[in-house]
Amino acid sequence: MLKHITSISLILIACFSLSLASKEISTNTEPAFELIVLGDTGGTRDGNLSAFLLRALADNKYIGLDAGTLLNGIEKSLENNAFDDLDIDTTQKTIPRINILHNHIAAYMISHGHLDHVSGLLIASPDDNSKPIYALPSVNKTISNSYFNWQGWANFSDRGTLPHLNKYKMVDLPLQQTIKIPNTSLNVKTFSLSHPVESSAFVIENDKDIMIYFGDTGPDELEKENKLTQVWQYLAKQVQHKNLRGIVIEVSFPDDRDDKLLYGHLTPKWLTKELTHFSSLLDDPSLLQKTKVIISHVKSSTLKDVNPREIIKKELQQHNSLGLNFIMAKQGNKILL
Ligand SMILES: [Zn+2]
Numbered sequence: 001m002l003k004h005i006t007s008i009s010l011i012l013i014a015c016f017s018l019s020l021a022s023k024e025i026s027t028n029t030e031p032a033f034e035l036i037v038l039g040d041t042g043g044t045r046d047g048n049l050s051a052f053l054l055r056a057l058a059d060n061k062y063i064g065l066d067a068g069t070l071l072n073g074i075e076k077s078l079e080n081n082a083f084d085d086l087d088i089d090t091t092q093k094t095i096p097r098i099n100i101l102h103n104h105i106a107a108y109m110i111s112h113g114h115l116d117h118v119s120g121l122l123i124a125s126p127d128d129n130s131k132p133i134y135a136l137p138s139v140n141k142t143i144s145n146s147y148f149n150w151q152g153w154a155n156f157s158d159r160g161t162l163p164h165l166n167k168y169k170m171v172d173l174p175l176q177q178t179i180k181i182p183n184t185s186l187n188v189k190t191f192s193l194s195h196p197v198e199s200s201a202f203v204i205e206n207d208k209d210i211m212i213y214f215g216d217t218g219p220d221e222l223e224k225e226n227k228l229t230q231v232w233q234y235l236a237k238q239v240q241h242k243n244l245r246g247i248v249i250e251v252s253f254p255d256d257r258d259d260k261l262l263y264g265h266l267t268p269k270w271l272t273k274e275l276t277h278f279s280s281l282l283d284d285p286s287l288l289q290k291t292k293v294i295i296s297h298v299k300s301s302t303l304k305d306v307n308p309r310e311i312i313k314k315e316l317q318q319h320n321s322l323g324l325n326f327i328m329a330k331q332g333n334k335i336l337l
């Protein structure tokens, strides 16, 4: 009898702890953001240049994180069924890619003014509808002076060379201050990054969940600045009370690239060095293993039989003593964070 009771209680205890465990796992793994890769390369592949869409899962509007490629990336993502979980208004008369562009992108966040981060926005602008462009003042200045000037392109913005077509409201982001993005539940805080021109990192926050998107950046040690350190220090404080869901960061070249020829970019070795620094600032470095690290901006090779994506992927794994979860961004893919 006693034996019988003991085994029943053991079963009960086992069931109870199992349900606790599964509850804990499900709250930890339930995603908070949806990231769609519109473009995964940095450089010369027109049609597949740096650009992402990000939304809080409860929202039905994304923000554009850079816009090197826009309509071509939306088209590829539609073909790949990446928008299947989005509540799309199918009564619209517009074709699907324009429907997404008009009704499901609330704003653009531009990390810097290099063409491989803005060309998709410029080319799509005649067919786009009104929305804000958020960027650091120096970045908005470049966009204004170099493109929306009636020479490089018509001035679809609300500043610079007259007349203003006023389609895009250009909003200057203040450094390291939190701004709410209208028509979304997202807040953003911007950091400056080292690159041949000023670049930016956007910390995007929705309640207790955060992710970070890095525009092009060199490593602190080579850039002789401490801009990435400032970002790591900020994030290390944030993860004490928030979930860091994802890091989107560039690796432009494989490790064999000479440091003198990086021009403000990272290799697997330099990214590992930076992430090791970040990890050293954390009370619990194992937290980082739950964060998805999405690799963007791989430069294509001009040589036959050389696949930089595969080389970079392999090199990141070879250096991966922190046990990080690396994901190579791929055009048209949806990644839940
Ligand atoms: Zn770039």
Ligand SMILES: [Zn+2]
Residues within 6 Å of the ligand: 112, 114, 195, 216
């Ligand atoms: Zn750049």
